[in-house]
Amino acid sequence: MIKITNLSYRYPDGTLALNSVNLDIKKGEFVVIAGKNGCGKSTLLRSINGLILPSEGSVAVNGMYTSDRSRVMDIRRMAGMIFQNPESQFIGMTVEEDVAFGPENLSLSTEEIHKLVEKSLRAVEMHEFRDHTPRILSGGQKQKIALASVLAMEPGIILLDEVTTMLDPDSRNEILSLVKRLHENGTTIVYVTHLLEELVHADRLVVMEEGRIMHDGDPRTILSQAKVTTFGFNLPPIIELSRKLRDSGIIDRTTFPLSKDELMEALCQLK
Amino acid sequence: MNDLFFSFIPGNSILHRLDPRTKIIGLMIVSICILQISSFSGMALVTLIFAAFVFACKLPLMHFVRSVRPMIIFFLLIFLMQLFFTEGTPLFSLSLVTVSYEGLILGTILTLRFVFLLIFAALLTATTSPSGITAGIERLLRHFPLRHAGISSHDIAMMMSLSIYFVPMLYDNFKNLRDAQFSRGLDIRKEPLKAILSLSVPLIGMSVRAVDDVAMAMESRCYQSTGRSSMHVLEFGRYDHLFILLYFFVVVLCLIF
Secondary structure, X not given: OEXXXXXXXXXXXXXXXXXXXXXXXXXXXXXXXXXXXXXOHHHHHHHHOOOOOOOEEEEEEOOEEOOOHHHHHHHHHHEEEEOOOHHHHOOOOOHHHHHHHHHHHOOOOHHHHHHHHHHHHHHOOOHHHOOOOXXXXXXXXXXXXXXXXXXXXXXXXXXXXXXXXXXOHHHHHHHHHHHHHHHHOOOEEEEEEOOHHHHHHOOEEEXXXXXXXXXXXXXXXXXHHOOHHHHOOOOOHHHHHHHHHHHOOXXXXXXXXXXXXXXXXXXXXXX | OOOOOOOOOOOOOHHHXXXXXXXXXXXXXXHHHHHHOOOHHHHHHHHHHHHHHHHHHOOOHHHHHHHHHHHHHHHHHHHHHHHHHOOOOEEEEOOOOEEEHHHHHHHHHHHHHHHHHHHHHHHHHHHXXXXXXXXXXXXXXXXXXXXXXXXXXXXXXXHHHHHHHHHHHHHHHHHHHHHHHHHOOOOOOOOHHHHHHHHHHHHHHHHXXXXXXXXXXXXXXXXXXXXXXXXXXXXXXXXXHHHHXXXXXXXXXXXXO
C-alpha cells in the first residue's frame, strides 16, 4: 500500500532529514514510527502525504508516486494526515465547516458533504459539537475534530503525527481508542510518536535515528531484545519493568508485556 | 473572546434568516445612502431604521456600543478637525482657532456617518455567521469576471474566512505572550518601546508559523481554488425579495432627505 524506496530528503539549508529510507507498509497494518525529536519521523510522514518531495528515491501510495503531481490529490485523499498541533489545522469557522473542508475540495455534492460530515462526527462522537467554534474546544476534542476532518475524505490510510503530544492522559487514551477502532475497521494506520507506551496496539514498530531506520519489526521482539541506548530515548517504566522481571526470571521469558494491563495479567499468572 | 466586537450573535430573527447576499447588498446600499445623507432628518431616519432592526432581532444594544468604542478617538479627531477648521459663521473663539456653526454641523454629520457605517456593519456580522458572509461574498464575486485576471472568488473567500479565523487566534497568542512577558518582569509603563518589541517580534514569528501550519493542513486536505463545492446552499427566499424591494424605498427616501 505504501512503498518507500531509498528515500532521502534534504532541507533547503542542507540538513539531511531522511537518509536512504526503505519501508513497505501493507494494507491494514498498524505501524508505529518512533524516535527522538529530529530523527526524521515527521518528515517521513509528510513525504508519504506528498507535502514534500523526495530529494532522492521515491514514495508510492497505492502505486501512485508522490513525484507525479497529477496524482497528488488522489494520494492525499487516500492517505489523510493529522498534525501534532490541533490548533493550527482548523480551517472552518465551526466544527461542521471544518470537517466539510476536505469533501468540499473533492467537489462532492452538498448532500454528500452533509452525509460525510455527519458520519465522521458520529465516528469520533463529536456530532453534538457540530455548531461549536473549534477554538473553544479542549485539546482532545480538537484532535477528535481533526480526525473527523480526515475521515470525511474516506481515506484508506491515516497518518498521525504525534497527535497525542499536547493532550492530557484521558484525551490521549480516547484518541488511541479511536485509532484502534479505525484500525479494527480495516484502516491502515501510520502513527508517529516518541511515546512508546502508545504502541500497545501496533502490529509493527519502526525505530528511526538520524534519518535512518534502525529497527523494523514486531514491537515485542524489538523492545525485548534491542539495547535501550540504540533507541536514543528512555523506555517507558512499564517496558523497563517488564525487561527486569523477565531478565530476573520472574515472568515467563516467552511473554513481554507492553502495557500496564498486560503486565498485571502476567503477574497474576505467577504461581 | 466571545464578546469581541463585530462577532456573530446566533439567533433566528428575520435578519438571521435572510440570505447573506441580501444582507451584504443591503449593507452596501445603506452605506452609500449614509455617505449621501447630509441632514439631521436623514440621520434621524437612519437611526429609526437601525433601531427597528435591533428591536426586531432582539439584539443587545451593548454589542453595538462595543463595536463603536475602539474608534472613539478617531471619531473625536474627525469631529474636532471639522469643528476647528471649517470656515463659516463664528460661534466662539479659542486662542488660535474659531469654532463655526457650519463646522459644528459638518463635524456632527460626518461623525454620525462613520458611527452608522460601523454599527450597520456590526448589524451584518451580528446576524450572519462568518462563514455565511464569506459564502455570500464568494457567490457575489462569481458574477464578476475575476477569473480573467487570474483571481478566483474561492481564493478571496478563503482569504477572508482565514483572516476572520486568525483574529481571535492572534488575540489569544498576544494574551499568552503578554502574560509570559509580564510574569518575567516586563513593565509596559516603564519601558514602552521594549514592551512593544518584546511582544510584537514573537507575535509575528508565531503568526508566520501558524500560517505555515494552516497552509500545510489545507494542502494536506486537497485544497484547490477552483472546482470546489460547498456545504452551504444559498437560496433567495420570500423575505429576501421583500428586502430587495425595501432597498429601493431606502434609496428613494435617501434621495428625498
